[in-house]
Amino acid sequence: MTKQWEYLLQNLGEWQGSFTRYSPQGKVLEDIQSVVSLAGLNNNQTIHQIVRRQGQEDLILEYSSVARSTLFFENGAFSQGSMQLAPFSEFGAELGLIHENRRLRLVELFDKNGKIASLTLIREHLAGTEAVENPPLQVDDLLGEWQGEAVTIYPDWRASTSYSTTLKLQLDSTGKLIQNTNFGERSITSTGTIQDAIILFDQNSQKQVQVLLLPNGASATFPLQAQLRQPLFLEVGWLITPTLRQRLIRNYDDKGAWISLTLITENRIHSHS
Known part of the structure; x- marks a missing residue:
């Protein structure tokens, strides 16, 4: 548990x-300048956090422990959110990723009927450093x-697991996206339909998974x-350089309980030709 605090x-x-809010179709609903400061007090035993968003009242928080609904990785990547999907x-x-002087955070919210309602992309850099913005993905x-390395951590704080991953993405003759994923021993192939910045994967008529391509990779x-x-x-995925990508995945089981958080750091070994 003390390690979680160190990672925070x-x-x-x-x-x-900035905080940029999108519709599920990728339309920008709102774009607000922001400053989020996290300062350590009492020898970093307590954190004083101020969230300033243009045109809104400051949000001021102070805490000295990590909430049960939140987990951190060694490099500072983290996720906080619902512990349970309930009717x-x-x-x-x-879901928050961190690389050198930059952070990329994404908030995904669903309404009371379980429909995706909105997405907020938060792009940040440390004050006094250069703001580098990657092109839209x-x-x-x-x-x-x-090829990647995955680390999975668990809300019950049992030991983390690590394994290697591969991801192959190619277009078929009809322009559909074929995705082959290998996680350790498991292998999954799925097909997605591309429409502008949206890729729609149909597991079955009940279960549509959407990928939305956003600014800053x-x-x-x-x-x-x-x-x-x-x-x-x-x-959330983040293409940090053309050959380096990070992904952070928050998994829920068939009872709706949050069961794990996985950070994948992957390098492109072959581009398509």
Whole structure:
């Protein structure tokens, strides 16, 4: 548990950026300048956090422990959100990645009927450092073969698990996206239909998973409808350089309980030709 606090401290500093809210179809609903500062008090035993968003009242928080609904990785990447998908209650999570002087965070929210309602992309850099913005993500940026290392951590704090991953993305003759994923021993192939910045994967008529390509090399993955009694996952991806990508995945089981958080760091070993 003390390690979780140490990992949280990777996020100390003043983060300047913006909160951009999108519809599930990728339309910008709102774009607000922001400054989020996290300062350590009493020898970093307590954190004082101020969230300033243009035109809104400051949000001031102080805490000295990590909430049960939140988990951190060693590099400071984290996720906080619903512990449980339940009928007639709002559901969602924040997924945060960190690389050198930059953070990329994504909030995915569902309404009381389990329909995806809105997405907020938060792009930040440390005050006093250069604000580097990657180009908006395109399907072409992802084609090819990626090799990665995954670390999975658990809300019950049992030991983490690590394994290697591969991801192959290619277009078939009809322009559909074929995705082959290998997680350790497990292998999954899925087919997606591309429409502008949206990739729609149909597991079956009940279960549509959408990937939305966003600015700054980001991608958001979510079910269009969070179904009770079916496992689901929420994911943020970040193409940091043309050959380096991070993904963070928050997994729920078929009872709707949050069961794990996985961070994948992957390198492109072959681009499509």
